Amino acid sequence: ETGVTQTPRHLVMGMTNKKSLKCEQHLGHNAMYWYKQSAKKPLELMFVYSLEERVENNSVPSRFSPECPNSSHLFLHLHTLQPEDSALYLCASSLSLGFMGTEAFFGQGTRLTVV
């Protein structure tokens, strides 16, 4: 256990559905991240939040909408997804942005399948 918890662990949704992924950490970290892990591809950074403010949006389609209501919680709201969005979505947190190459702690991911 790394202290980063993601729910749900698995999610199957239709292309017209709306769902949300949740990430929670109580490590006192100030930075939180969403990554996408697809088969045979390197992890892709999607969003970065620092002190609840979005720092990075790596050209992610608008059908993915992040929300960071406080430094302990991070959400990824999903709507009208495509089958190619099926992947493992990993949340991570770190003490602060890139402080001394600080370690990122990852959750166990949500396995998303879009049908």
Added chain:
Amino acid sequence: AQTVTQSQPEMSVQEAETVTLSCTYDTSENNYYLFWYKQPPSRQMILVIRQEAYKQQNATENRFSVNFQKAAKSFSLKISDSQLGDTAMYFCAFMKAGAGSYQLTFGKGTKLSVIP
């Protein structure tokens, strides 16, 4: 832009033996950090070891050690006395140093199987 290459998609090793996983990277930066992360079937990415580029001494964590060759831009991971619990995907990652730097660039990973 940085790139990280792991040229071995899959490897296997006998229990108690030693195995080395390769990683090369490309960057124009002089100060950076390198990491090896492990992702077991539970899917949780766990940091195995990290190396600061300004340090010449290779990092070591118990059975895990690295061979960091800055000039060659090589960062291999050696696992000694392999255990069944070492079976996992291993990812090499790069991060630029500097205030506010946060982008981790990952390789595609190496799937390691430890055989009893």
